[in-house]
Amino acid sequence: MTSFKELNYSTDLIMENTNLKTTGNVFVDNPRMSARNVDVYYGDKHAIKDVTIDISEQEVIAFIGPSGCGKSTFLRTLNRMNDTIDICRVTGQITLDGEDIYSPNVDVVPLRARVGMVFQKPNPFPKSIYDNIAYGPRIHGLTRNKAELDEIVESALERAGLWTEVKDRLDQPGTGLSGGQQQRLCIARAIAVSPEVILMDEPCSALDPIATAKIEELIEELKTQYTIVIVTHSMQQAARVSDRTAYFHLGDLIEVGKTEQIFTNPAHKLTQDYITGRFG
């Protein structure tokens, strides 16, 4: 891996080189991931337009915006999940710890082990709870024996707040859990491979308020260890869980800032219209 320092941009240099359209400060001092002038195209459709943003260590950053604004698309570029879509094309640069993740010699397999993902709909494998969690460590060869694997499974379930609920039925199918439990199982599955960043694509949109509260609590705990990027439709949720908020609009990144500032004193007109409910 190329060292962090060699590839890291100087903030000043970027300010000179890019014609930033985004209001607020997109840069942080110690970025875990940074996107520079990222454009995404689906065939002819220009889905993400020249987005530049840094994602810091151990923070929760929320992407908000009206439907079709590109927030999910941008999230998926961060671990190259868009690769599975044939017509999708990404330009610009995205780095993880200073390393360009779109460089031709980067393999998506280790990348996705480092940048995990939780999806909108809970999607446990039709296997046992244990096998759901153990799948990642198994394919990446993280453990040498069964005892180590058991330990990883237990600690992942514990960190996802699911251990006490499922410890007596690890051999039962993960699909038999309730929606909220399934989503926490998916979070446990993502953290079982010890990622650095966890991407969450509207993780609570299919859940009831109680299950949502549990997930939000969990996000609060997880941010001490992981960088979390969350896409959400609920502005209250963004306000509750995130440290910083980024507002997307029709493929443009309109404004980035501290969450309190975005929700109490948005600098851009569009942001203001959106959070006051004038559209969305």
Next chain:
Amino acid sequence: MTDIVTKGLSPQEASARVQASLKQRRQKERRFRRLGLAAVLLALTFLAVLFTGILSKGLPGMFQYYVKLDVELDRARLDPLGDLSDASLYSGDAEAMILESALLTVDGEGGRKVKKTLRKMVSSGSAIRLIDFVKSHPELLGTRQQIKFAVDDDIDSFLRGFIQRDTPAKDRRIDDLTIEIVDKWESKGLISYELSDYLFFGSASRDAEMAGIKGALIGSLLTLAICISIAFPLGVAAAVYLEELAPKNRWTELIEININNLAAVPSVVFGIMGLAIFIVTFGMPRSVPLVGGVVLALMTLPTIIISSRAAIRAVPPSIRDAALGIGASKMQVIFHHVIPLAMPGMLTGTIIGMAQALGETAPLLMIGMVAFIVDIPGGFTDPATVLPVQIFMWADFAERMFIQKTSAAILVLLAFLVTMNAAAIALRKKLERRW
């Protein structure tokens, strides 16, 4: 706002019109329902007629008439060399001894004419039957045993009433003397009607009473074994490649269209291709299960590919996303998730393809599996025939008894098909997962 309301119907008027149209709508629904029910009942009636027809013809074919004869198991005459070897037994007097026993049933009376008639009345396979009996019960040599022998197919047809007593003798296949002897056997209780052992354990024969399906059945199994071991892995691999790995461009589209077309190609064409390529060009032997299996594999391949692709497409994308999201490689996604989840659908398609192959006749005629083969095939390169071809051949024979044998063989074939389809359903039920 007010304009729109005054231009439209008042709620009362609208409600009245809805009521008026309701009756007509209900009537339409009832009519459609009745038509649907009638269609289902009609289909069920046809099915019932078909099955009663097949069963009423086929079940009697499972049985045949035997005559019990008292045979003196004389060691010296049956086993002249005294070592129970084939050479010894076949050089013995088995045939003459059966005739002597038959003569006893008519109380030893009668001259050459009676002897000649008797010889024709007992199945010509009886000597082999006696030899087999001696081979399996050597300890009974020297005693007197009652052994059952199949009656000749004409006698069988007569006993079933297909050859009528009141037909003038010159138009009958059997003469008056034969009928007299049969009557005598019946009055002595020597005739029995039993499950036919020749049908299940015999091989092809020109004599209807000895003809059996064992050879054809084994030929079918050998052919299907080749067919499945080629078609299943190839079909699944092709489906996985086309669905998961191939780029979506004009070439793959062309391939897809051609696979669908291939599924609709008449099966005899595959037979001609097998003849031209495997037998003429590659010089593979004729009439063997190996070539038959390969030809049938090519024929069932499109079926398997199409159903496997449908099964793969039915695997929810969320499962793929989940696996990709924690860093599974493309191959891991395919082998750990897609194939296991698609397996029930793939297996169902394969079993249905196999059932199709089991019932196929035309392509096998082309590669010579229609030959008259008495020996039971012992391997993939032994000449063999298959069940549907055996049925096809029997249906061509003139003897009355072959009609029953044909129906019985059809029944066996149907039983196999039903079993295979039931297996497909059971398998799908068992492996089906919900997500």
